[in-house]
Amino acid sequence: MQRYSFFSLALNALSGHRNWRCAWRSPQLQKRYDVVVVGAGGHGLATAYYLARRHGITNVAVLERGWLGGGNVGRNTVTVRSNYLRDESLPFFTRSVKLFEGLTRELNFNLMHSNRSMIDVVQTYGKLRDLQRRQLIMDLYDSSYERISVEELRRRVPPLTGGGQGSRLPVLAAFAHRDASVNRHDAVAWGYARAADSLGVEIHENTKVTSISRDSSGKICGVETTRGSVRAGKVAIAVSGHTTTLTETVGLKLPLRTINLSAFVSEPVKPLIDVVVNCPDVGVYFSQSDKGELVIGGATDLGQSFRRDIKQTVFEDTVCALLELFPSFRNLKLLRQWGGHVDIAHDGSPIISKTEVPGLYVTAGWWGGYKAIPAGGEGFAHLVANDEPTRLIAPFGIDRFRNLDFIFESGTTTVR
Amino acid sequence: MLEICCPFCGRRNESEFSYGGPAAMRRPERPEDLSAEDWVEYLTVPSNPLGPVLEHWWHARGCGAWITVRRDTGTHEIKPDSDDA
Numbered sequence: 001m002q003r004y005s006f007f008s009l010a011l012n013a014l015s016g017h018r019n020w021r022c023a024w025r026s027p028q029l030q031k032r033y034d035v036v037v038v039g040a041g042g043h044g045l046a047t048a049y050y051l052a053r054r055h056g057i058t059n060v061a062v063l064e065r066g067w068l069g070g071g072n073v074g075r076n077t078v079t080v081r082s083n084y085l086r087d088e089s090l091p092f093f094t095r096s097v098k099l100f101e102g103l104t105r106e107l108n109f110n111l112m113h114s115n116r117s118m119i120d121v122v123q124t125y126g127k128l129r130d131l132q133r134r135q136l137i138m139d140l141y142d143s144s145y146e147r148i149s150v151e152e153l154r155r156r157v158p159p160l161t162g163g164g165q166g167s168r169l170p171v172l173a174a175f176a177h178r179d180a181s182v183n184r185h186d187a188v189a190w191g192y193a194r195a196a197d198s199l200g201v202e203i204h205e206n207t208k209v210t211s212i213s214r215d216s217s218g219k220i221c222g223v224e225t226t227r228g229s230v231r232a233g234k235v236a237i238a239v240s241g242h243t244t245t246l247t248e249t250v251g252l253k254l255p256l257r258t259i260n261l262s263a264f265v266s267e268p269v270k271p272l273i274d275v276v277v278n279c280p281d282v283g284v285y286f287s288q289s290d291k292g293e294l295v296i297g298g299a300t301d302l303g304q305s306f307r308r309d310i311k312q313t314v315f316e317d318t319v320c321a322l323l324e325l326f327p328s329f330r331n332l333k334l335l336r337q338w339g340g341h342v343d344i345a346h347d348g349s350p351i352i353s354k355t356e357v358p359g360l361y362v363t364a365g366w367w368g369g370y371k372a373i374p375a376g377g378e379g380f381a382h383l384v385a386n387d388e389p390t391r392l393i394a395p396f397g398i399d400r401f402r403n404l405d406f407i408f409e410s411g412t413t414t415v416r
Numbered sequence: 417m418l419e420i421c422c423p424f425c426g427r428r429n430e431s432e433f434s435y436g437g438p439a440a441m442r443r444p445e446r447p448e449d450l451s452a453e454d455w456v457e458y459l460t461v462p463s464n465p466l467g468p469v470l471e472h473w474w475h476a477r478g479c480g481a482w483i484t485v486r487r488d489t490g491t492h493e494i495k496p497d498s499d500d501a
Contacts, residue, residue: 244464255460258489302435304489306466312417313431346460401460402453 001198003108023190024197029204029227033061035384036223036232038209038246040064042073042185042370043363044238045192046377047384048201049107054378055385058200061232062193063225065208069189072240075308075340076370077263077297079276079287081118081180082143085134088395088407089349090141092375095392097143097179099374109191111183112290116275118180119148119157121325123169123281130410131175144178157277162325169281171325180276182287188373211249212360220250220359236361236384241306241341243364250357255346255401256364260301262310264318264337266329268292282321294332296322300342310337342367347406352380353397354387362398418492424479436472438462439484466490 002008002021012020035051037044040062051057064070080100082093104111122128135145153174154160163171193203208226212235215221222231237246241258268291278285286296298318301311315337323330345351345365350372352363363380366372379393389397395407418430440463444450450458463469468486475481486495 242466245466253457253461255462257462257464258466302430303471303487304438304464304469305492306489307492311430313429316431343464402456404456 001108001194004110023194024203027202027204029207029230030061030202031229032222032231033202034059034232035234035236036060036230037062037236037238038223039071039237039239040068040189040193040203040205041071041238041240042069042188042192042373043366043376043380044236045069045189045196045203046373047236047238047363047380048203049192049196049199050378050381051385052196052199052201055381057385060196060201061230062196062201062203063207063209063223063230064203064205065226067205068193068203069186072340072342072366073189073370073373074185075263075338076185076368077285077287077295078182078185078370079118079180079285080183080371081177081276082371083118083120083134083138083145083175083177083180084143084409085137086349086407086409087137089409090138090143092379092392092396093371094141094143094179095378096372096375097181099378100181100183100371103188103191103374107191107195109187109194111187111191113181113183114290115179115181116287117156118177118276118278119153120175120177121153121157121160121163121171121277121279121281122173122175123163123171123279125172127281128172135175144176146176146178148174148176150174156275157273159272159326159328160277162323162327168324176275182276182289185370188370192373192377209246212246214250214357218358220357234359234361234384236363236380238363238380240364240366240369241343243343243362247355247360247362250360252355252357252360254351254362254364254398256343256351257304258306258341258343259303260305260307260309260311260339261297261342261367262301262314262337262339263295263297264310264315264334265289265296266294266332266334269294269332279321279325282324284318284321284325286322293335294329306341308339308341310339342369346401348409349407350376350396351398352376352383352389352393353399354383355398418487418494420473420483420485420494422475422478422481422483424481425475428475428478432475432477433473434476436474436482439470439472468495
């Protein structure tokens with residue numbers, strides 16, 4: 001791997017930047033691998049990287065139907081945080097936040113990781129009680145959450161001029177989560193891809209997996225793709241919304257529903273806000289990117305959808321909510337919008353699990369899975385390599401549904 | 417924006433409706449005869465097709481009717497449902 005440094009940048013500048021090597025190879029697709037990872041998104045690439053780095057399994061192919069990082073890892077709002085509610089979720093997400101902080105150095109790829117607080121704006125007493133409870137639980141798990149006054153909130157978020165006395169929902173209080181951050185989504189995908197590739201993992205784009213194959217004993221023996229059959233004893237699925245589409249090819253039903261979640265950005269403006277602002281009572285959250293754009297997200301679509309676009313109703317509701325609290329934003333022009341299909345489990349928590357089909361592993365249910373990429377990949381790689389989950393991911397097995405051991409998580413989406 | 421056809425009001429915007437959940441799930445006639453696995457599957461596993469899905473919509477900001485529509489999860493195309501209305 002060609003290491004990136006100030007020195008390599010200066011050296012390549014002298015030759016007019018014509019001698020940079022490709023960040024990863026484009027090898028021939030082989031007939032057989034030890035492990036096939038389906039999906040070159042954040043979780044798939046992280047899994048492949050940790051399989052090679054931590055477990056020495058390098059004969060791995062990551063198969064991607066589109067282009068690397070073109071799925072949900074490129075269709076989110078890049079918020080990394082750990083303000084969750086449940087005893088099972090909190091240790092997992094605090095681990096992920098910690099891994100993200102050291103990832104730029106580990107991958108030798110600048111993720112432009114920027115630590116900033118996330119502030120939850122509270123406008124109803126029900127939400128206030130809910131977040132007070134969450135604060136007490138987060139205290140147990142070393143995840144910061146502190147109540148701040150409305151004056152402090154308005155000082156830290158100057159454009160928040162709505163929500164005063166006499167408005168429909170006056171602002172009552174706010175909570176600040178100091179461990180949140182934002183970073184660059186492409187860099188996360190590319191950084192993991194480059195590091196995995198340098199350890200021997202093969203990444204194959206434009207290779208759509210159409211079905212999974214079992215041998216006569218029922219064990220997984222590979223996948224069928226648009227470029228032919230690929231044999232492998234272990235298949236790890238990390239394909240977000242299409243998880244059930246794939247697992248149903250081997251008759252495996254999962255408690256997942258695919259739903260569209262969309263976001264949009266404004267034109268770039270001067271530095272205006274240095275925190276991630278979340279307004280759960282009206283249903284909008286946003287942060288300002290390094291380019292100056294406001295990155296704005298809202299609620300999911302109603303009903304199931306594989307569309308990966310934005311609905312006019314969702315867009316209007318989100319903008320109305322935003323303008324109610326931030327009236328000066330009515331002058332902003334909006335530039336781009338996008339959607340991603342998230343698969344939501346019955347209890348709102350992820351599934352990282354073996355399945356009843358020997359050799360088939362699934363990481364799914366990542367409703368807001370961007371923040372979980374490092375810890376999700378780390379745990380999933382351990383599961384695929386050893387057939388046993390780590391302590392952190394053990395609660396997220398499929399068996400929990402059979403035992404009615406649900407982990408109902410209200411902290412899953414930002415707007416919740 | 418979806419346009420949903422209400423049998424009383426005609427084609428109306430989605431914003432007049434509330435989503436009422438999937439419609440295809442039928443409660444088993446005799447739950448006590450089911451195995452634990454089948455019962456848990458009924459409780460937790462929805463149909464999640466990339467294609468037509470049956471769902472309930474409530475014309476909440478209209479005439480108040482509950483209707484069943486067949487909508488394609490890939491294209492949003494809505495077809496009236498004749499056999500499950």
